[in-house]
Amino acid sequence: MPINTSNIDLVIQFSLLVAGDEDDYTDRQLGPIHIIKYVYLADLSFARSxxxxxFTGIDWQFYKFGPWSQEVNARIEPALNAIHANRRQFASDYDDKEDWVRWDLRDDILLDEKRHVLPSAITSSLKPLIHKFGKDTPSLLDYVYKTKPMLIAAPNEFLDLSLEVDNTQKTLECAHTLRMNNLSNRKKKDFKQKLASLRELHKQKKTVAPKLVNPVINPRYDDVYDAGIAWLESLAGEPFTSCNITAKFSSDVWKSTTRKGDDVS
Known part of the structure; x- marks a missing residue:
């Protein structure tokens, strides 16, 4: 699929306008690194459905700071200049780094206009993500690093957005439909009656108030208590000593199955 510059610009502009809708002025400012990640998340949301x-035609790549595209980076300034966004430049905290750039713009009418042009798959998912992460770089990077295309790829590899397409639920629904179609009318009736009974039982359990244990009003902090705490702590063994170590990992770690699970944290 060829790169669609108009779509890239549209997502960039929408991302900044959504941030501009925040109450706190400082939360409305986004830098290039944030904008690039939000364009990636927009493509990811579009790919799922x-x-x-x-949506943009970008070939996303696993680079230093997660998903990266030079094409998107190059479109930030012209796309935001086109809607007359405010550009601010700050001195970097690091001597070897370029100055920081932040953009902001609050325009409810323009935001509504962009929202109606973009697919709902993008607007419905991207807006809450921008509200959640905003310009919080560490949290945003942590989130994008844990997306499926990133967990499968190694540094410098291109990302496969099709990994976000989840057919599990559709497969389960189809299997359930097939099993029900193969049942006789009598078995279907019995199944529905048992299901209704389970639902009624669950409803009754929810109405029963749980019994709570009364808390100790005046806990005793005496020698017996101190001895018990000391004994529990002794079960952990000797305390750790602080030291500096250097760990080296094989490049094979990027393809490890431990990076591909749903419980990666």
Whole structure:
């Protein structure tokens, strides 16, 4: 799929306008690193409901700071200049780094206009993400690093957005439909009656107030208490001593199955 510059600009502008809708002025400012990640998340959301197809046509790559695209980076300034966004430049805290750039713009009418042009798959998912992470770089990077295309890829590899397409639920629904179709009318009736009974039982359990244990009003902090705490702590063994170590990992770690699970944290 060829790169669609208009779509890239549209997502960039929408991202900044959504941030501009925040109450706190400082939360309305986004830098290039934030904007690039939000364009990636927009493509990811679009791919989930479009068989892995990208909205922008970008070939995303696993680079230093997660998903990266030079094409998106190059479009930030012209896209935001086109809607007359405010550009601010700050001195970096690091001597070897370029100055920081932050953009902001609050325009409710323009935001509504962009929202109606973009697919709902993007607007419905991107807005809450921008509200949640905003310009919080560490949290945003942590989130994008844990997306499926990133967990499968190694540094410098291109990302496969089709991995976000989840057919599990559809498969389960189809299997359930097939099993029900193969049942006789009598078995279907029995199944529905048992299901209704389970639902009624669950409803009754929810109405019963749980019994709570009364808390100790005046806990005793005496020698017996101190001895018990000391004994519990002794079960952990000797305390750790602080030291500096250097760990080296094989490059094979990027393809390890431990990076591909749903419980990666």
């Amino acid at each position: 479009n068989n892995g197809q990208s």
